[in-house]
Amino acid sequence: MTARLHWTGVRMRTLRVTTDPDDSATRSVTLPAAWEDDAAQALTQITQSGGPLRLSTEAARWVDMIDACPPLPGTPANTPSPGRSLSCLLLMRQLAPNIALWERHTDEMPGFIVRLSGFVQDDGFAPEHFVACLKLACDSLRRLHATTRIERTGELPLFDLPVNPSEESAGLLLLTDLDACLASMGLDYDSEDGRNAAKAIAALATSIARAGTDLPLPSIPECKALPDLRGLAAQACATQEGRHLSPIETGFSAPGAVDALLGVEACGLAPVFSPLRDDGHLRASTLARLAHRGLTPESALALALAGETPLPPTRPEAHAAMHRFLEKSVDFLPELPEPELANLRAKLERGVRRPLPMRQTGFTQRTAVGGHNLFMRTSEFEDGTLGEISIIPTRESPMARGLMDCLGQAVSIGLQFGAPLEAFVERFAYTRFGPAGTVEGDPGAAYASSMLDYAFRTLSEAYLGQHMPDAPQIEPSSEDPSPMLPFDHSSGDSPRGRRLRLVS
Structure with a gap:
């Protein structure tokens, strides 16, 4: 696979991952040394085939498939193939394919998941890099759609296909890790500035996905933290005018293994409720918010011990507020989680099943x-x-x-x-x-x-929190008061009456 060459020079490490808690068998996973162990577990969930796993090999399968697709009509002749850029974006954990594209299921909708926090640098959000990533993802999905369109319709070539291919969706473009992105920009999730910035980023992504199509472009609001998004979106859309491209659907991701592979702190547009990771250390978003307030972890601890709150907690209603604010900026949003009910019996009557988180704790x-x-x-x-x-x-x-x-x-x-x-x-x-x-x-x-x-x-x-003592032990010689058979209850010398005897 030619795309494997893009990973040359990357320091890798190999670890053993248990795929089934009921089985002691482990699986060898090789991935970049800078990635955490949870990414290896996510890779085993995405790739169901047995045997050792190498991230470079698995990524090369879908990268080579996209590289093999011919460029779209109207593409400049000097445009390089997208394979190397896609591999670099995956290595930087800024973009990854969804499971349909990763497993190369041509009958399902392919797509890319974009980690928003990966585009925040020391001087803030990098909109130019973000737009270039989105344009590359959209071009890759449209190349793949033009090549595998017949297979994705589920029809044989003998049958008539839709008259206008530009009306078909070519794929999905899903955003994730929104709260960590806002934290890196110094914005609170539960604030007007945070919701305004989130809407501007989402509308920019939808504008790039709809550029060159007949669909209307969403309005990008004015945002102090992102002042140049309108001009950047207009410039990017102007280069695609008159091409009659297939639209790309946009939205926010739902919890899944791909988000864990990217190392997101909160999937999609969900907030980060806990300031701590599973191992007890502070999250990167927590450290970013403390730094923007001029606090170190030590000074924040001192404030907490003094009875003050160094960071305002996120209200449970903030998720629903963000969900409503972004409704018209993207094509679809994941469903809101069912609110907690104080009365468990009422929850049973409503038939609401509470989903388990993707990363679970327990013993x-x-x-x-x-x-x-x-x-x-x-x-x-x-x-x-x-x-x-x-x-x-x-x-x-x-x-x-x-x-x-x-x-x-x-x-x-x-x-x-x-x-x-x-x-x-x-x-x-x-x-x-x-x-x-x-x-x-x-x-x-x-x-x-x-x-x-x-x-x-x-x-x-x-x-x-209730300790229950051991049951009283029954001696092997003691009588069991329960009958051995459902008959023969006649009284006798024995408290159990007569017993059934086997005669040879």
Whole structure:
């Protein structure tokens, strides 16, 4: 692949990534040394094929496919092929293809995801570089559309295609990491200046995507932080007049693996609610906002200890306000998340399922109950509440594994629809069935009457803050008061009556 040559001289590193928590198998992933481990995990989610992964090799597949497409009519003769520029933008984590283009699914809508925070430099937002990136992405999508148009319609060449190809959408152009971009510019997400700058950037992207088409251009508002966007958009659109190009749809991305590959702090137009990363360090957007206020992390900590607020918190309503403000600047926006409801039963009645975040926290517990190994994994919502549970008896029969897996999925669906964890704990704690016995691998429990007993008592302590003591142990010689068979209840000398005897 010729596009692999574009990565020559880039320092890479290789790490092992676990793709399935139920399996100890790992996968080798090679990516730039400056990228974090989460990007490697995202690459394994995007690329479903087995075997070792190299970012340069996987990127070369779609880059070479675009390079093989001939230029559009009216393109200057000295225009270079887009392959090298696309590879550089991916390396700088400013642009990446969506999954349809990454996996080369010609029957799905291809597109690019653009990380807005990647275009903020020391002197502010770089609109010229941003416009050049958008023009390159639009030209690449239109080249691909002209070449694979018949395949994308799902029709054979024997059938008639639409009369005017310029009315078909050639692809998607999605923006992401808006809040981190505003933070790097010194703007608050929940402010008029922040919303105005976001609308100006979104309208500029839509103007570039519609240049040379019959669609109207959105108005770009005046913005103090971005004073020259109107003139820049007019200049870029003037070069495309009269070409009758296919339109490119614009919008903001929804949470997905491509955003994780780009290293965004908040997908699409969503705000960054937490100033901390998952590892407890300050986010880059937090450091940028502190720097624009003339604060260092140490001085911000001192203010926080003194009872002052160094950074204003983002209101939950700010997301909806930004969503409404950008409605007419792009073609579509992702749906707003369902607001939290105080009454969980009302949430159940409405049938609203709360989605889990793409990057999930939780804990993993490996233990043994009565000598039988058990693997338990939890996933949490953004607020730290339990959202998913997986209970796998690793060395049991396929039927036992399947039943426990189905039970974990059923409980997870109930939690995501708002069912209280207390109800599941009350129902499954202290259940008695084999295997049962001594608990190994968890100092918080010594004995469990079943695997479910151990699992849900552990969840009670971890997420409800309620420690539940061990169930009383049953001696092997003691009588089980429950009948072995649903018949033979006659009274006798024995408290259980007569027993069934096998006679050879």
